[in-house]
């Protein structure tokens with residue numbers, strides 16, 4: 285029976301929950317607070333230059349208390365609504381988007397708990413906690429209910445963008461509602477003909493005599509574009525001004541609210557923006573994916589955010605925040621899938637032990653199932669470390685230390701962001717697929733809830749810039765940034781950590797095993813760096829990103845094993861043994877891969 289499916293606050297006929305839903309199993313979720321605290325400590329110990337978030341960021345008692353409270357919200361309020369969100373996803377009726385029964389109550393619990401204010405500066409009414417801590421909370425919510433947590437992720441992104449690019453008056457008008465959780469935010473980039481190629485978008489913004497703009501156009505696939513959970517929705521919309529240059533340099537960003545408001549945030553009349561359709565889709569059914577019509581009646585009011593024609597730059601503030609958050613969805617679903625798989629594999633009895641005629645045993649004991657479980661454990665832990673490291677670098681880039689230190693932290697964050705997004709979201713899909721495999725036939729049918737995790741996870745490699753686009757961003761922009769200083773510095777620091785003579789023999793072995801793959805990664809990076817912008821680099825980009833992610837994952841596991849238990853060391857050793865040979869082979873094969881793909885007539889298969 286699904287708790288949280290009460291008709292209380294969602295009203296109407298949707299309150300009638302079908303018999304089928306009641307039969308669905310609610311996968312339990314227990315937030316891994318200790319594991320999260322360890323990951324925060326490990327990534328903080330990387331001593332990022334410019335990191336002065338230690339006052340709040342290293343107060344373990346405070347962080348533990350926060351994570352235990354958010355764990356309760358995730359487990360008791362968000363998780364029980366996950367399966368019902370899948371079967372009773374959002375629907376559009378007479379222009380109104382009705383969300384899953386129970387979501388209203390969960391949203392209220394989130395707002396009343398002031399969870400949206402955690403990472404916000406105290407001057408703006410927030411708690412000023414590091415982004416890395418906020419990410420740990422977000423992980424729990426996404427594990428519990430990815431579809432609903434997406435709403436919170438987008439709202440936080442809107443806060444970041446308006447804080448960075450809004451005028452003082454705009455911040456006063458729009459931030460309090462978003463921070464308090466009375467309002468939510470969205471990001472509106474995609475149009476039918478402009479997906480990855482954002483520069484092709486056609487939505488128009490015409491200056492109005494009162495200093496505002498009139499927005500006209502249609503956006504598709506807008507997550508949480510319309511709903512009734514919050515009093516207002518603040519859409520951040522990319523559009524073109526009349527004098528805009530062609531392409532991505534001619535795009536500006538606008539605040540377009542669902543309800544207009546005065547400077548004190550008092551709500552007025554409805555703006556000329558509406559949801560005209562929502563999509564039927566593979567997963568995250570609880571999240572309405574909306575087609576949004578702006579200005580059908582020529583009176584859609586928008587307010588320029590940041591400078592004209594610099595909208596993509598401003599939107600990137602939100603997108604970079606969101607990209608780490610989407611990578612984190614991979615971590616979150618890997619964790620939830622792991623918990624389900626561990627429970628099931630311990631309980632499912634099937635086949636005697638290999639070579640024995642005795643009683644059947646739990647499948648968790650069969651070597652092949654152990655392989656899958658151990659792989660999931662190592663991957664989930666490594667992905668978490670990667671995402672938190674990325675967040676710690678973002679925190680350090682906002683620190684108060686020397687400008688140069690902030691710059692190197694920013695460079696590290698920029699380098700890590702496409703890897704976190706691309707690698708962690710892909711691995712999240714793999715982890716949910718492994719869980720499904722461990723469940724066998726029971727995983728493929730809907731009643732166990734594992735199939736939902738697999739379907740939900742599949743969007744993360746697609747939205748917020750497909751993983752193909754992340755890989756191009758990595759090889760063409762992030763490696764080239766500041767003459768390549770950031771990857772050189774990263775590899776130098778990794779080498780120094782690995783050479784930092786460990787006293788423990790197992791750790792020394794792990795570190796030694798990491799050196800050759802790290803050198804391969806360095807060589808491949810130099811090869812790509814010399815080919816920035818070329819077809820060869822583009823053809824190698826995705827396998828390179830994956831191999832890069834694998835080497836970083838192995839490095840982070842080895843780093844954590846240094847201060848960890850024997851169990852941690854065994855887990856790291858397993859990941860290194862299972863994953864590094866493939867990553868090294870991929871890296872070594874990159875030039876030949878590109879050659880055979882692009883210049884097929886000259887195919888040479890290297891021995």
Ligand SMILES: Cc1cc2nc3c(=O)[nH]c(=O)nc-3n(C[C@H](O)[C@H](O)[C@H](O)COP(=O)(O)OP(=O)(O)OC[C@H]3O[C@@H](n4cnc5c(N)ncnc54)[C@H](O)[C@@H]3O)c2cc1C
Nearest residue numbers: 471472473474479480505506507573747748749750752753
């Ligand atoms: C459920 C859902 C929620 C979403 N939420 C939002 C949202 O809130 N806001 C928003 O603005 N958008 C949203 N999107 C849109 C999403 O960001 C886009 O779908 C995504 O950016 C890809 O664009 P596209 O679908 O047009 O694919 P395309 O751009 O057509 O890409 C198709 C394939 O071609 C590849 N490709 C395209 N161009 C290149 C290139 N230059 N080089 C190499 N490969 C390339 C891509 O990697 C991909 O594999 C959402 C989408 C979905 C499905």
